[in-house]
Amino acid sequence: MKKRIVIFASGSGTNAENIIKYFQRTQFAEVVLVLSNKMDAKVLEQAEKLGVAAFPFTKDELFSEEGILKTLKQTKPHLIVLAGFLLKFPEIILKEFPNKVINIHPALLPKYGGKGMYGSFVHEAVVKNNEAETGISIHFVNEKYDEGEIISQKKVKLSKKETPETIAEKIHILEYKWFPKVIEEILKHPDNFLPQP
Secondary structure, eight states: OOEEEEEEESSOOHHHHHHHHHHHTOSSEEEEEEEESSTTOHHHHHHHHTTOEEEEOOHHHHTOTTTHHHHHHHHOOSEEEESSOOSOOOHHHHHHSTTOEEEEESSOTTTTOSTTOOTHHHHHHHHHTTOSEEEEEEEEOOSSTTOSOEEEEEEEEOOTTOOHHHHHHHHHHHHHHHHHHHHHHHHHOGGGGOOOO
């Protein structure tokens, strides 16, 4: 039986699309559901084009026992993946799916993490501080923004001429290459990735 992945996303869903396509080429796992907190998020349209069930939800539904939690219990995902999901993830879901919710962040945590640090805001801060490198962090999700245990980090060198836009391109390349591979490794060897007590 294939492992089941559920993706949460808030925007265009390029990472979600990449993950869906990656697992459509394997017999091992599949994305079975895409959820978004935005009614008009492009990710919903992209997922449906690729044959994956997708629907939006309200903030109330996200934090309700009868809302998204109920949907997830019925879906029984082996892994919940946040791919550009901007809301704080609810504790009621984290408690029901311990060590099964992961996120990707476009910087080398603990640098440039926390509330409000996403997308171009991160890259602007990296440029402002003249960082010599940046990268991506794939980490478990806990009740605090970007503070869950880190699973994997991939780095890229930066030149003095970087702009937020050129950094974004470099980060996207890392995300597309590594995020699906790390998801696959977690699903194949879950015990290797359990957070330390």
